[in-house]
Amino acid sequence: MAPRNHPVTVWLLPGAMLMLLSAAAAAAQGCAAARFQASARSFQRCTALPVLGATLYWTYHPANGTADLAFRAPQGAGGWVAWGINTDRPGSMVGSSVFVASPGAGGGAAVLTTVLESTSPSLTNGTLKFDVPVAPAAEYAGGAYTIYVTVALPGNNTVQNTVWQAGPLSGGRIAAHPMSGPNLQSTMRLDFLSGGRSVGTSNSVVHRRNLRNFQG
Numbered sequence: 001m002a003p004r005n006h007p008v009t010v011w012l013l014p015g016a017m018l019m020l021l022s023a024a025a026a027a028a029q030g031c032a033a034a035r036f037q038a039s040a041r042s043f044q045r046c047t048a049l050p051v052l053g054a055t056l057y058w059t060y061h062p063a064n065g066t067a068d069l070a071f072r073a074p075q076g077a078g079g080w081v082a083w084g085i086n087t088d089r090p091g092s093m094v095g096s097s098v099f100v101a102s103p104g105a106g107g108g109a110a111v112l113t114t115v116l117e118s119t120s121p122s123l124t125n126g127t128l129k130f131d132v133p134v135a136p137a138a139e140y141a142g143g144a145y146t147i148y149v150t151v152a153l154p155g156n157n158t159v160q161n162t163v164w165q166a167g168p169l170s171g172g173r174i175a176a177h178p179m180s181g182p183n184l185q186s187t188m189r190l191d192f193l194s195g196g197r198s199v200g201t202s203n204s205v206v207h208r209r210n211l212r213n214f215q216g
Helices: 002-032
Strands: 045-048 055-061 066-074 079-085 097-103 109-115 134-141 144-152 159-170 187-191 197-199
Touching (some): 097 134
Antiparallel strands (some): 055 066, 066 144, 079 159
């Protein structure tokens, strides 16, 4: 009986692999199909982040260790989104240097740069723990915020502990995000050179996504 099973096994493996490849290609295509209001912006890689419906686009420049990034996340007009890097604590929001996009005073979107010094941060606009060679910008369109930043990757290391978040406004001010579900899962260790990633803390299993070149 065993010999009869072998052809069936060999026949199913290519089919399973084709299904996996098709799913990965579809995910990559959805990531790469995004467009930006600023038509001059372009990015070489993109990846759909595992929670909060967010996507990260970037181009890494090995010559100077910087990365041009666009972080996009769906949010209502009465909310905020954020993306950043934690140079000290993998899998944690505390200690992260973040860019927060929210409604601007004169319309449009504004960007706050701040360090989350605790679980109840002051959200003081200030200097981050890494260089930001180009002033950040943000836009709100189609029910989503997009934050544009250029960062000097800390320690000139392509592997970084990234964080992202989303929450509401209260009285026009940034309020606390939900403390359950996806909002507690929005950390990821990302290699800006290879695209390798691991979700959560640094000892998580590394997951690799099909990342493809993207032209904005």
